[in-house]
Amino acid sequence: MLLDDDALDSTFAALANSTRRAILARLAEGSATVKELAAPFDLTLPAVSKHIKVLERAGLVRRGHLAQTRPCAIEASRLRDVSTWAEQYRSVWESRFDQMGAYLMKMQMPDGTKGTR
Amino acid sequence: MLLDDDALDSTFAALANSTRRAILARLAEGSATVKELAAPFDLTLPAVSKHIKVLERAGLVRRGHLAQTRPCAIEASRLRDVSTWAEQYRSVWESRFDQMGAYLMKMQMPDGTKGTR
Numbered sequence: 001m002l003l004d005d006d007a008l009d010s011t012f013a014a015l016a017n018s019t020r021r022a023i024l025a026r027l028a029e030g031s032a033t034v035k036e037l038a039a040p041f042d043l044t045l046p047a048v049s050k051h052i053k054v055l056e057r058a059g060l061v062r063r064g065h066l067a068q069t070r071p072c073a074i075e076a077s078r079l080r081d082v083s084t085w086a087e088q089y090r091s092v093w094e095s096r097f098d099q100m101g102a103y104l105m106k107m108q109m110p111d112g113t114k115g116t117r
Numbered sequence: 118m119l120l121d122d123d124a125l126d127s128t129f130a131a132l133a134n135s136t137r138r139a140i141l142a143r144l145a146e147g148s149a150t151v152k153e154l155a156a157p158f159d160l161t162l163p164a165v166s167k168h169i170k171v172l173e174r175a176g177l178v179r180r181g182h183l184a185q186t187r188p189c190a191i192e193a194s195r196l197r198d199v200s201t202w203a204e205q206y207r208s209v210w211e212s213r214f215d216q217m218g219a220y221l222m223k224m225q226m227p228d229g230t231k232g233t234r
Contacts (some may be wrong), residue, residue: 005138006135008132008133009133010133011137012129012130012132012133013129013130013133015129016124016125016127016128016129016133017126018123018125019123021122021202022124024206028205028206063234072210076209076210079206079209079210080206080207080210082203083200083203083204083206083207085202086196086203087139087200088142089141089145089191089193089200090197090200092145092191092193093193093194093196093197098159099230114222
């Protein structure tokens with residue numbers, strides 16, 4: 001797997017905040033200025049700017065070059081990396097559920113028959 | 118989506134460290150004691166214990182009750198949550214690649230023909 005450790009460190013750190021995750025969810029619907037982002041989140045402009053800077057440093061958001069507004073856009077490739085990273089554990093969580101399913105089956109049929117009870 | 122914000126905060130924070138991610142990768146292969154985890158990572162026992170505590174608080178690791186050793190095991194359901202969370206952005210990164218593909222196609226065929234150049 002070609003995932004960069006330092007990049008994952010900063011991506012996960014940036015995602016460890018519900019406001020930043022909400023900002024990403026908003027930006028997934030389309031670009032927005034800091035001012036547009038501040039309103040629904042009931043945050044001050046400096047507070048939003050600070051969150052955007054963390055997301056930008058983590059490569060999760062990029063900003064445009066329009067002088068006054070510098071609109072923010074989501075940068076999804078790091079989110080793809082997060083998905084790729086987590087997916088490598090799919091077999092672990094699926095086998096865990098298989099085991100749980102087998103256990104529940106056994107609980108429901110203590111006599112070992114294939115009944116419908 | 119039924120993902121808990123506080124749980125995601127602590128999960129992402131715990132994952133924002135390459136040593137902790139490496140410990141999880143090791144535990145995905147099977148349970149291990151703190152002592153067994155310390156050796157390959159060239160870490161002291163207190164350093165590993167500290168990382169394990171962070172992973173345990175984040176619900177990513179659980180510890181057994183064997184008095185001396187208390188073996189550590191991976192708890193994969195939070196990793197499934199991380200995957201579920203990231204997957205909601207799949208359409209964003211896929212459309213980004215579609216756009217890039219279309220752009221590259223256009224670059225290769227400036228005259229708009231469906232040539233094979």
